[in-house]
Amino acid sequence: MKVSIQTLGCKVNFAEMADLGDRLARAGFTVSDADEQADICVINSCTVTAQADRKLRTMVHGLRRRNPEAHLVLTGCHVDNPNPRVSAVPDVDVSFPNARKREIFDYLASNFEPAAGGGSTTFARSRFFLKVQDGCNHRCTYCIVWRTRGISSSEEAAVLIERARQAVADGYGEIVLTGVDLGAFGRDRNQGFAPFVARLLHAIAPARLRLSSINANDITPDLTELAGAPRFCRHLHIPLQSGSDRVLKRMGRLYRRRDYLEVVAALRRRSPDVAVTADVIVGFPGETDEDFADTQAVAREAGLTGMHVFRYSPRAGTAAPRLGLPVDDPISRERSHQLQLQANDQRRAYEARFIGRDLEVIWDRRLPHQMRGLSDNYITVHAPHRDQTLGSLATVRPLAASPDGLLCG
Numbered sequence: 001m002k003v004s005i006q007t008l009g010c011k012v013n014f015a016e017m018a019d020l021g022d023r024l025a026r027a028g029f030t031v032s033d034a035d036e037q038a039d040i041c042v043i044n045s046c047t048v049t050a051q052a053d054r055k056l057r058t059m060v061h062g063l064r065r066r067n068p069e070a071h072l073v074l075t076g077c078h079v080d081n082p083n084p085r086v087s088a089v090p091d092v093d094v095s096f097p098n099a100r101k102r103e104i105f106d107y108l109a110s111n112f113e114p115a116a117g118g119g120s121t122t123f124a125r126s127r128f129f130l131k132v133q134d135g136c137n138h139r140c141t142y143c144i145v146w147r148t149r150g151i152s153s154s155e156e157a158a159v160l161i162e163r164a165r166q167a168v169a170d171g172y173g174e175i176v177l178t179g180v181d182l183g184a185f186g187r188d189r190n191q192g193f194a195p196f197v198a199r200l201l202h203a204i205a206p207a208r209l210r211l212s213s214i215n216a217n218d219i220t221p222d223l224t225e226l227a228g229a230p231r232f233c234r235h236l237h238i239p240l241q242s243g244s245d246r247v248l249k250r251m252g253r254l255y256r257r258r259d260y261l262e263v264v265a266a267l268r269r270r271s272p273d274v275a276v277t278a279d280v281i282v283g284f285p286g287e288t289d290e291d292f293a294d295t296q297a298v299a300r301e302a303g304l305t306g307m308h309v310f311r312y313s314p315r316a317g318t319a320a321p322r323l324g325l326p327v328d329d330p331i332s333r334e335r336s337h338q339l340q341l342q343a344n345d346q347r348r349a350y351e352a353r354f355i356g357r358d359l360e361v362i363w364d365r366r367l368p369h370q371m372r373g374l375s376d377n378y379i380t381v382h383a384p385h386r387d388q389t390l391g392s393l394a395t396v397r398p399l400a401a402s403p404d405g406l407l408c409g
């Protein structure tokens with residue numbers, strides 16, 4: 001049986017599906033992210049924005065059209081969205097809420113026959129995404145995720161370290177730690193996040209370690225210290241959301257503009273070339289031109305090397321729509337456009353600093369004419385094919401810039 005796995009949304013979804021893919025492959029299924037001729041399609045969904053909901057519906061309709069006979073399994077935050085108009089996706093055969101996601105393996109293993117020639121997977125075979133934590137105890141006013149994922153809970157450190165060690169033994173060159181609220185890892189077990197990261201970093205040598213996303217208020221001095229350690233990827237994704245204290249307060253975020261800038265400055269003192277990327281929301285209710293200008297200023301001052309710019313969309317079940325003062329669509333569109341241009345300029349300027357300098361990349365995709373790699377400081381690098389192995393680390397020296405990263409000779 002061929003299983004196609006499709007993920008939308010965050011790295012946590014990706015980590016969960018990489019784990020499912022591995023388990024299915026060990027049980028004899030043929031797993032990939034391509035959907036052609038799949039007998040079973042598993043979709044791990046997102047509901048963080050209205051756009052994510054639309055993407056899911058388009059994906060389900062497309063899969064149905066291309067694979068009318070396939071068995072469609074839907075899981076993820078969309079299934080848990082408390083708004084029934086959103087969570088009803090027609091055309092899937094079975095759906096699993098987040099709390100029952102682990103049951104998908106048993107469901108498939110007991111209802112479908114594995115492939116005759118043994119299992120295999122091509123899904124997520126270069127970097128190993130390790131989910132260490134789920135759920136969130138915060139109440140950001142724009143966010144539905146804390147309702148779909150429940151309260152914060154962490155996996156046991158010793159089990160995680162063993163899983164990461166095994167991944168390195170299997171050939172993975174990079175471990176990516178993921179969690180819905182990653183910085184909350186260990187709090188429910190009275191353990192600290194930074195000591196866990198230090199243990200893990202030691203255990204996975206010679207592989208490198210990356211954090212997927214962490215809030216500014218969770219970046220402690222001991223974590224900042226670790227950010228300069230060898231094999232700790234020089235990249236942190238620190239959601240900004242807004243550069244205006246007024247808006248941050250209305251969003252229910254736990255840091256302010258100054259905290260954010262101080263955290264980034266401390267990281268740069270420890271690791272001068274560190275890449276800092278961020279999520280930013282524009283058009284949040286009540287966001288004025290001055291608030292938006294603050295966001296642009298903080299993004300500039302923090303030297304953000306990449307931004308995911310989202311236009312705010314009201315979600316049923318969240319507090320933000322009740323705050324009033326919605327921002328008109330054309331205004332939020334224009335702000336999104338402006339910030340995207342700024343993001344591109346800042347990204348290119350950062351990447352240009354590494355032309356002619358050595359970078360450590362992990363080869364993460366074999367393209368028809370090139371290999372694609374990702375540097376420790378989150379720059380996409382393309383190089384001609386030269387027997388590179390997916391998932392292996394290599395040192396390269398980029399020679400030129402391209403629209404989507406740097407090029408090697």
Ligand code: SF4
Binds near residue numbers: 138
């Ligand atoms: S920290 Fe805020 S935005 Fe992130 S999952 Fe929790 S409630 Fe949502």
